[in-house]
Amino acid sequence: xxxxxxxxxxxxxxxxxxxxxxxxxxxxxxxxxxxxxxxxxxxxxxxxxxxxxxxxxxxxxxxxxxxxxxxxxxxxxxxxxxxxxxxxxxxxxxxxxxxxxxxxxxxxxxxxxxxxxxxxxxxxxxxxxxxxxxxxxxxxxxxxxxxxxxxxxxxxxxxxxxxxxxxxxxxxxxxxxxxxxxxxxxxxxxxxxxxxxxxxxxxxxxxxxxxx
Numbered sequence: 001x002x003x004x005x006x007x008x009x010x011x012x013x014x015x016x017x018x019x020x021x022x023x024x025x026x027x028x029x030x031x032x033x034x035x036x037x038x039x040x041x042x043x044x045x046x047x048x049x050x051x052x053x054x055x056x057x058x059x060x061x062x063x064x065x066x067x068x069x070x071x072x073x074x075x076x077x078x079x080x081x082x083x084x085x086x087x088x089x090x091x092x093x094x095x096x097x098x099x100x101x102x103x104x105x106x107x108x109x110x111x112x113x114x115x116x117x118x119x120x121x122x123x124x125x126x127x128x129x130x131x132x133x134x135x136x137x138x139x140x141x142x143x144x145x146x147x148x149x150x151x152x153x154x155x156x157x158x159x160x161x162x163x164x165x166x167x168x169x170x171x172x173x174x175x176x177x178x179x180x181x182x183x184x185x186x187x188x189x190x191x192x193x194x195x196x197x198x199x200x201x202x203x204x205x206x207x208x209x210x211x212x
Contacts, residue, residue, distance in 0.1 A: 003030045006069075007043040007054040010200065013160030014066040018053040019197040020156045021070035025077040029055070032204035040206035067097070070157065082153040093147045093154040100158045104132040108161060112168045129165065133181060136162070140180035159188045 006022070006029040008015040022029055034040060039050050047054040047064040055063040055072070063069045074083055084090050107129035111122035119125075136158070139146055146154040162185055166173040176182070188194055 002058050003028050004058055005030045005032060005056040007032050007034055007040070007046075007052055007056075007204075008201075009034055009036060009052045010198065012052055013164050014051075015053040016160040016197060017157045018055070018066040018069040018073075020160075020193060021073045021082070021153070023193060023197055024080050024082055024156070025073035026079065027073045027076065031201055032206065033201035035203050040204060042206050067101075067157070070153065074153065081150070082156065084147055084152055089147060090153075093152060096146060096154050097157045099132060099135075100161055104129055105161060108165050112164065126168075133162065133165070133178060136184075137178040137181040140184050145184070155184075155188070159185065163189065 004027070006018070008019060008031060010033065032040070032043070034043060034052060043052075043054055044050055046056050046062050049064065051064075053064075053066055053069055055069045057063070063072055084093060107125040110117050110119060110125035111129060114120065114122035114125075136146065143149060145151050146158060162181070166182075166185060174182070
C-alpha cells in the first residue's frame, strides 16, 4: 500500500509541528528529508513554492501548509483529543496559533536572523515578541497547557516556535521570569513525542533541482 509522502526538514518548526500531528494521529508516511540548498525536483513539482512541509496524499492531492497537514491528520484520527471537546475551545486554540504565526513569527524571524532583514541586531523585535510569550505565560499559570488541562493542538503548533526563540539566546531566555512557560517548553523538549519526530533521517536521494 502506498503511503502519503512527507517532504520535511528536521529543524524547521513548521515541519516539526506537522510531524507531531501525523505522529499523534498514527498516520504513517514516507518521510523524505530534504536539503534546503538542494531541493528535490519531485517536491518542487508537487509544491513550486519550495518550502516544507509538503504532504503528497495517495490520491495525488497536495497539502503544502503545516496547519493544513495538522488538520488533515487530526481530522482522520485524534486519539489524544488534541482538537478539544467543544467548538469554543477549538476556536480559541486556532486563534492563538494564528497569533503565533502572525506577529510572533514576524518578530521571531527578525530577532533570530537580523542580518537577513538589514538589521544590526534583533533586540527591538525580541522585546515586541515577548508580549506574546507573556500571554502564553499567563495562560500556563492558570492551566497545564495552552488550551486547557492537557496537551493539545495549540501546544503542538506553537511549541516549536517558542523553542526556536529560546534557543536564539539560551542564557537570556533562562534569565527571564516566565517560570510556567519555561517548564512547559522543557517538558515538551523532554517528551517522547518530540524525541521521535526529531529523529535524524538521511537526506532523500532524489534529484536535486534547486539551489537556494
